[in-house]
Amino acid sequence: MKLLHDSWLVCARAMRPLWRSPMTLAFAMFQPVLFLVLFGPLLQPLGDRFGAPDGNSWQFFVPGLLVQLAILSPGMAGFGVIFEHRSGVIERMRVTPLSRTALLLGRVAKDAVTLIAQSALLVVAGALFGLRASVPGALLGLLLIGLVAIALAAVSNAVALRMLDREWMFAPTMSQISVLVVLLSGLLLPMSLAPDWLRWLSMANPLSYVVDAERALFAGRIADPVVLTGSLVAVALTATTVLWGTRTYQRQDS
Amino acid sequence: MIRVRGLTRRFTGKHGTVDAVRGVDLDVEAGELVGFLGPNGAGKTTTLRMLTTLLRPTSGEARVAGRDLLTDPDGVRERIGYVAQSGTLAFDYPVHEELEMQGRFYGLDRARARSRCTELLAELDLSELHDRLVATLSGGQRRRLDIAMGLVHSPELLFLDEPTTGLDPTSRAALWDRIRALRDERGMTVFLSTHYLDEADALCDRLLVIDNGVIVASGSPDELKRSVSGDAVTMTVHSGAIEAGQVADGIDGTSEVTVDGEVVRLRVRRGDEALPVLLNALRDKDIELASVTVKRPTLDDVFHSVTGRSLHEEVAA
Missing domain, CATH: 3.30.70.980 (YebC, transcriptional regulation domain)
Incomplete structure (x- = not known):
């Protein structure tokens, strides 16, 4: 129970700035909203080619945007680590008797909560543009994206902690990786349009399975096998990355 | 309060290995105010980071505040306070939030954390800053708040890493008084690192001089000066x-x-x-x-006679 209690404390501290100014939540959403407004309409005439039900491309596009938001937001959580390392906060917390696992879990929990809130807002915005989605499916989709947020935030934390002695490399590294992951996940355009070699490459990207699962969920196909596959991939990814992140927090300790 | 034997730390990097700490033995008694003195690169910070559980020693043994550093780091963490040189505070938090949350990290309940926060802010003349954002504090105020963060759980032993670096002379002198008071009024053991000789001279009961990763001299400032x-x-x-x-x-x-x-x-x-x-x-x-x-003779002469260098010369890499 110490782990839960400690994680809660770390998360509560991390949430404070958000409580004080909830508008920061919206700032991070600027980019996905741009995609929604300036890119989404381009897909509308192509809906049939994606196999989007009733030619409604929003049902295809919005779930992809959620994954993009996960890559851009919790996936960049490492910047917070670097910032708090500079101000001495990370080290100060490592000297307290807080559980080492909680140091990571509390932080990524905050990222997951934040992302779920942002995703809900994005779905509502999508609805204004014409998204029609299954409600239980969309709720499950938010849960799944929360899991992905934990995984991506854990990776980002671990990478940042390992790059503290060359932190100037963190931004370029993460932006390269994120572009690669976005392109190979089929979140903008479906991988069904891709030549074989590109589709195979995308199969190496765990997030491509999550994108497929999210789309099925939003379309209300909850029993679709891609939902199960995507969920299992997300669970495995989260377990591995949280383990890695925790080990990174422990690495230097006595 | 601290007993260290044969403590070493080796860093292995792309450009070979560096033995930052080569075999430190040291003892600190309860209630002592000990200064840990050495030039940059002598192994001061590495030793301090090991004693505060932030860095795993390569070899050696240590008991800190009655607990074994290697087998019971959590026991050590509960009993020590540590104020890092780089500070401890996030700028986008109000003063009381950082301090209360720090109390909760050390296991205080909400009410106790709140009363402890009020107590410490009063003690360190920060009461009127209770709701201010950390970003708006002056350097001296921030340093006092750093120290409050290290005291929130009333530790038996306080580690201060270069506590007055970057402060103006008035704030430095005021901080020295506070550090003395911690020992005189509460019987706290204080272990502070510094590279200021005047600080070591004015503040500490006893000095440990580290150079090249080993302790090269130990004694009260007067004893050390007499030894020259x-x-x-x-x-x-x-x-x-x-x-x-x-x-x-x-x-x-x-x-x-x-x-x-x-x-x-x-x-x-x-x-x-x-x-x-x-x-x-x-x-x-x-x-x-x-x-x-x-x-x-000054401590600088002492330093010169034990290391062959002036304190402010950089150690050649």
Whole structure:
């Protein structure tokens, strides 16, 4: 129970700035909203080619945007680590008797909560543009994206902690990786349009399975096998990355 | 309170290995205010990071605040406070939130954390800053809040890493008083690292000098100064410097006589008593002095005599 209690404390501290100014939540959403407004309409005439039900491309596009938001937001959580390392906060917390696992879990929990809130807002915005989605499916989709947020935030934390002695490399590294992951996940355009070699490459990207699962969920196909596959991939990814992140927090300790 | 034997730390990087700490032995008794002195790169920060559970030693053993550093780091963490040189505070938090949350990290419940926060802010003259954002505090205020963060769980042992670096002289002196008060009024053991000799001299009961990853000297500031062989006498003569050197050498109790152009330097146990004898002897030989100074040894002399370097020279990498 110490782990839960400690994680809660770390998360509560991390949430404070958000409580004080909830508008920061919206700032991070600027980019996905741009995609929604300036890119989404381009897909509308192509809906049939994606196999989007009733030619409604929003049902295809919005779930992809959620994954993009996960890559851009919790996936960049490492910047917070670097910032708090500079101000001495990370080290100060490592000297307290807080559980080492909680140091990571509390932080990524905050990222997951934040992302779920942002995703809900994005779905509502999508609805204004014409998204029609299954409600239980969309709720499950938010849960799944929360899991992905934990995984991506854990990776980002671990990478940042390992790059503290060359932190100037963190931004370029993460932006390269994120572009690669976005392109190979089929979140903008479906991988069904891709030549074989590109589709195979995308199969190496765990997030491509999550994108497929999210789309099925939003379309209300909850029993679709891609939902199960995507969920299992997300669970495995989260377990591995949280383990890695925790080990990174422990690495230097006595 | 602290007992360390054979502590070492080796860093392995792309450019080979560095033995930052090569075998530190040290003891600190309860209630002592100990200064840990050394030039940059001597192993000061590495040692401090090991003692505060932030860095795993390569070898050696240590008991800190009654707990084994290697087998019970959480036990150590509960009993020590640590204030890092780089600070401890996020700028986008109000003062009381950071302090109360720190209390909760150490296991205080909400009410206790709140009352402890009020108590500490009052004690460190920060009460009126309760709701202010950390970003708006001055350097001295922020430093006091850093120290409050380290005291929130009333530790038996407080580690301070270069506590006055970057502060103006008035804030420094005020902070020294507070650190003294922690020991005098609460019986807290304080272990602080510094590279300021005046700080070590004014504040600490005992000093440990580290150089090249080992402890090279230990004792009270006075003991250490006494260990340097006496006061430094420097004379300038108009002529006959060599002869003056011979005269000085012939006087009882002088040592390390050197002649450099017109300047004669020597050491003697009691400079104030030796000087009249020396002057008389020189007058007998018709040697005229242009100037003479007597200097009590400083910690810088101590440092020079144990390491062969001045404290502020960088260690060659």
